[in-house]
């Protein structure tokens with residue numbers, strides 16, 4: 801991000817545009833992102849990896865505000881069902897985890913509550929602590945370190961996600977971990 805950081809209200813506008821609606825998740829994700837970047841001391845998305853602990857609204861806002869992206873491998877969506885995220889600065893190697901506390905929605909309708917939550921003090925909204933994250937080299941941004949064809953289906957498997965078997969490297973689906981089933985032949 802160049803120049804002066806955007807005000808929270810402007811950032812919220814960007815989040816809503818990307819996510820598709822205004823919700824408390826956009827406010828919380830935005831606030832988590834600002835806090836995380838403040839704690840690690842950088843706003844440079846090329847230096848950041850963010851581990852986002854849920855696959856809901858906050859995950860979009862965190863990506864918008866930090867500039868990290870799932871598709872650039874700089875945002876990791878872990879889907880652990882928790883409203884928390886860890887911000888890792890690849891240059892210093894330091895990481896901070898920010899978790900949202902239980903809090904009562906500010907009064908008013910949804911829009912008013914969301915705008916009011918932009919200004920809730922950090923201490924009311926979050927807990928945070930420094931943690932250690934050691935990302936696997938296969939998880940880092942940049943070109944894939946490994947790309948091999950699956951010995952059974954022939955499809956290319958990137959990033960070391962293949963499984964070594966007697967017949968050669970297999971994709972996880974062929975190795976027995978598919979999230980889908982083959983459609984049965986219809987009579």
Ligand SMILES: [Zn+2]
Nearest residue numbers: 823825826857
């Ligand atoms: Zn939402």
Ligand SMILES: [Zn+2]
Nearest residue numbers: 950953971974
């Ligand atoms: Zn396969």
